Amino acid sequence: MKGVIAPKKFVKQIHLNVVPQIxxxxxxxxxxxxxxxxxxxxxxxxDPHIDIWPTTVRVPVLYGHSEAIFVETRxxxxxxxLSEALDGxxxxxxxxxxxxxxxxxxxxxxxxxxxxxxxxxxxxxWNVADNIRVGAATNAVRILQKHQELNG
Numbered sequence: 001m002k003g004v005i006a007p008k009k010f011v012k013q014i015h016l017n018v019v020p021q022i023x024x025x026x027x028x029x030x031x032x033x034x035x036x037x038x039x040x041x042x043x044x045x046x047d048p049h050i051d052i053w054p055t056t057v058r059v060p061v062l063y064g065h066s067e068a069i070f071v072e073t074r075x076x077x078x079x080x081x082l083s084e085a086l087d088g089x090x091x092x093x094x095x096x097x098x099x100x101x102x103x104x105x106x107x108x109x110x111x112x113x114x115x116x117x118x119x120x121x122x123x124x125x126w127n128v129a130d131n132i133r134v135g136a137a138t139n140a141v142r143i144l145q146k147h148q149e150l151n152g
Contacts (some may be wrong), residue, residue: 011100014060023054031056044143065131076120086112090146091134104128108138117143 004006005013030038038052051072053138059066086094092110101109107130114126129135 010058014058017060018056020056022058026091030054032077058085061101063105063130063132065127066126066128067102067137068126071123071125073121073123077123078116078120079115079123082115082117082123086115101128101130104130106130106133108133 005015007013008024010019011021021031023031023036025031028035033056034054037054039070041052042048042050053070058120083094086092091108093107094112094115097113099113103132104111106140110127110129112125112127117123
């Protein structure tokens with residue numbers, strides 16, 4: 001194919017492309033980055049049985065992690081309640097506008113948009129954050145602060 005660039009760092013050309021693999025492929029078919037997402041989520045939420053099915057994709061942007069998230073809840077919810085919970089979350093900006101990594105660059109907030117529901121126990125959402133400013137360490141500190149706030 002004309003214009004193909006031989007990959008040097010990634011498994012496929014990254015220029016003008018997206019690559020659905022971040023990290024090494026493991027025996028279970030997931031990558032080590034995807035398993036990190038599974039394990040961190042289970043640890044943070046203190047639920048070793050929560051199901052997480054990530055696909056990580058390398059996208060050539062300067063800053064930003066983006067996720068399309070499918071959620072199944074244990075109990076029924078109303079969209080208004082979900083919106084209210086997001087609006088009241090610290091460091092979260094819930095918006096009806098389209099949000100991209102360019103919009104999140106330079107911010108310490110996590111942006112949540114495109115919330116849509118299949119029924120009263122399933123929904124989808126899109127979130128974006130500047131991965132240079134908001135990441136695992138920042139979120140761990142925020143969780144610890146919230147835990148101390150709630151438990152004295």
